[in-house]
Amino acid sequence: MTRRGFVGAAGAGLAAQRSEARETRPNVLWICTDQQRWDTIRSLGNEHIRTPNIDRLVKSGVSFENAYCQSPICTPSRAGFLTGMYPSAVHGCMNGNARWDDAAPLVTKTLANAGYDCGLAGKFHLSAAQGRIEPRVDDGYRVFHWSHHPHDDWPEGHSYVEWLKSRGKDYSSIYKKLGYIPSEFHQTTWCADRAIDFMREERSTPWLFSLNCFDPHSPFDPPREWLDHYPESAMPGPLFRESDLAAQERLSDVNFQNRARRPEEMSAKSYQAKYYAMIELIDHSVGRMLDALEESSQLERTVVIFTSDHGETLGDHGLLLKGCRFYESLVHVPLVISWPGRFKNGLRSQALVELTDLAPTLLELAGLAVPSSMHGKPLTSILNGTSGADRHREFVRSEYYRALAGVQSFGTMVRSQRFKHVVYHGHGLGELFDLEADPGEFDNLWDDRRMAQVRHDHMVMNFDSLAMASDVGRPRIARF
Numbered sequence: 001m002t003r004r005g006f007v008g009a010a011g012a013g014l015a016a017q018r019s020e021a022r023e024t025r026p027n028v029l030w031i032c033t034d035q036q037r038w039d040t041i042r043s044l045g046n047e048h049i050r051t052p053n054i055d056r057l058v059k060s061g062v063s064f065e066n067a068y069c070q071s072p073i074c075t076p077s078r079a080g081f082l083t084g085m086y087p088s089a090v091h092g093c094m095n096g097n098a099r100w101d102d103a104a105p106l107v108t109k110t111l112a113n114a115g116y117d118c119g120l121a122g123k124f125h126l127s128a129a130q131g132r133i134e135p136r137v138d139d140g141y142r143v144f145h146w147s148h149h150p151h152d153d154w155p156e157g158h159s160y161v162e163w164l165k166s167r168g169k170d171y172s173s174i175y176k177k178l179g180y181i182p183s184e185f186h187q188t189t190w191c192a193d194r195a196i197d198f199m200r201e202e203r204s205t206p207w208l209f210s211l212n213c214f215d216p217h218s219p220f221d222p223p224r225e226w227l228d229h230y231p232e233s234a235m236p237g238p239l240f241r242e243s244d245l246a247a248q249e250r251l252s253d254v255n256f257q258n259r260a261r262r263p264e265e266m267s268a269k270s271y272q273a274k275y276y277a278m279i280e281l282i283d284h285s286v287g288r289m290l291d292a293l294e295e296s297s298q299l300e301r302t303v304v305i306f307t308s309d310h311g312e313t314l315g316d317h318g319l320l321l322k323g324c325r326f327y328e329s330l331v332h333v334p335l336v337i338s339w340p341g342r343f344k345n346g347l348r349s350q351a352l353v354e355l356t357d358l359a360p361t362l363l364e365l366a367g368l369a370v371p372s373s374m375h376g377k378p379l380t381s382i383l384n385g386t387s388g389a390d391r392h393r394e395f396v397r398s399e400y401y402r403a404l405a406g407v408q409s410f411g412t413m414v415r416s417q418r419f420k421h422v423v424y425h426g427h428g429l430g431e432l433f434d435l436e437a438d439p440g441e442f443d444n445l446w447d448d449r450r451m452a453q454v455r456h457d458h459m460v461m462n463f464d465s466l467a468m469a470s471d472v473g474r475p476r477i478a479r480f
Contacts, residue, residue: 025366026339027302028116028208029195029289032081033282034074034123035217035322037311038067038332040279044348048236049276050229053287054336057306061338062347062383068396068415069310069355072322072330073403074125077309077355082106082126084359084376086399086469092126093401100126100137104373107359108208112140114366115205119143121159121194122187122212133157141210145194149214150187151175160187180221183281188213192285196292206301206366211289215282216312218321220274226281230273238268238315239329239440247444248318254424255409256323268315275314299340303365306336307355317441324400326413326422326431327441331398337361343383351392352417353379375469395458397465414462421458432458 039046043055044063070080071087079085079092083104087093091101112118118141127134129148133156136144147160152171154161164171169185183189191213198209215222240263248260263269286306293299313319316329335353337343356376363370364378381387400411410425420441422431432445432455445451 025116025206026342027199027206027298028111028305028362028365029199029211029293029302030208030305031211031286031289031307032078032305033216033279033308034212034214035310035312036279036282036308036334037314037329038065038334039329040276041334041336044334048230048234050280051283053283053290054306054334056287056290057304057336057338058348059346060340061304061336062344062349062379062389064335064337064349064351064353064379064382066350066396067307067333067335067353067355068331068398069308069333070398071400071403072310072324072326072398073400074123074309075127076399076401076403078123078125081307081309081355081358082108084356084370084374086356086375086397088399088401089375089469093399094403095125096405097127099128099135102137106137106139107362108210109138109140110368111208111362111366112142114368116140116366117142117201117203117205117207118209119145119194119198119207120210120212121145121147121191122210123148123214124212143194143198145191147187147190147214149217150181160190163190175221178224180223183223183225183284186223186281188215188278188281188285192288195289199289199292199298200296208362213282213285216275216278218312220271220278222274222277222281226277227274229280230276232269232273235269235272235276237272238263238313238317239442240268240315240318241442243442244317251325251424251429253407253409253427254324254411254429255404255407256319256325257321257404258319260318261320262318263315266315266320268320271320272314275312303337303339303343305358306334307358308333309355323404324409324411324424326398326400326411326420328439331413331415337379337383339383344385344389347382347385347389349382349389349392351382351390352394352396352415353392354396357392395461395465397462412462412466414458414465416458416461419454419458421455421462423459423462 042051043058069077071077075095076087076093079087090103108118120141145159152161191211195209195211311330313329357379360370360376360378364380395414395416398413402408413422420433430446433441
């Protein structure tokens, strides 16, 4: 029996219980890019980038302008938003985990058990994917077009490269000749094509599709036709002061993927142009998917989520790529959620929210109970306008526990409405930024005696949240 229309082992009784809810449960198109910072949407303030289709979502939905990921690294962040729990609580802290620990159910599995037909294209990355195919887990996806990154250095089972070969194309040959992959054969385009194919299938159940493209992750290599939109001379450049070099030298024993340099030493504007071009290609695919929903009369029955797993420093503070830091460019991510006719239109929420809040939100939209074990808090009342738009959490948190190979660093962050407090554990080092007075995070107030009470209060927030997120004594979480 195929997965379509299947509602689980409870059979007819479960189907009867959910028959009324089925008509109101929305489809879900969940778009999660890789390494896209929060300030990359034109209608939300970046006049240097072109994102007309993400702007369509902003106009038709709710933009959470203070959304934070739970780690600045892929695997732990994805562990957080797929379970609604902090990465450390589900043993999903490292890029390079040998396996997914299965410490909590994935929201996609819970929805599949409730009758959703689930599909994926692109990354999954809950466990190691360095040179070998990531093993399947109990993820709930009927359709699983896996492509961690687009390069063809996988032994087998790489759906994107197999698709290229079926069309007589060789990834390495194209890349060697051009230095990029043309839009027609790009992994982002392929992911969107798989999503559109999935949307058009006939089914009697609601569906969820996860589009997890690799862009705008490095290497920064957009197709030429998009890069031509971004002359390097027109780029604004990164957030940088000369004092950043000393600040990063102070943190030199805390893991990061590269050392601090001045923007001109890393060609930062060139990277910025390429990064923006990659995002415009993503935006083009978003438009194609929205058009497909509209053409198939599914747009008003579909929740569209646009977000990213974490950000990219892109030259800010002299840094490129990612690591154990918690600057806005790394942990502050885009989050736009649209459901025409059901959610508020054009609402720009200033509430502090986490990506852990997505899983419980999806459960509520599907008419399912949110387990008390989840750390996430549903966003539903903000989305439908039954609560104020600008209050959700008192603070958000993010963590880094040996997340990248190399120096074994540990760091935690809590961000309240005004302040960001970071501890680099084991080093006696930290950062405290007043985000109202210093949104660029240049002036570290960690050693300022006048800020002793603020440091104390945020240290308590951090310690309390660490304790309450612990799985010590927590009963094994039931499957739904």
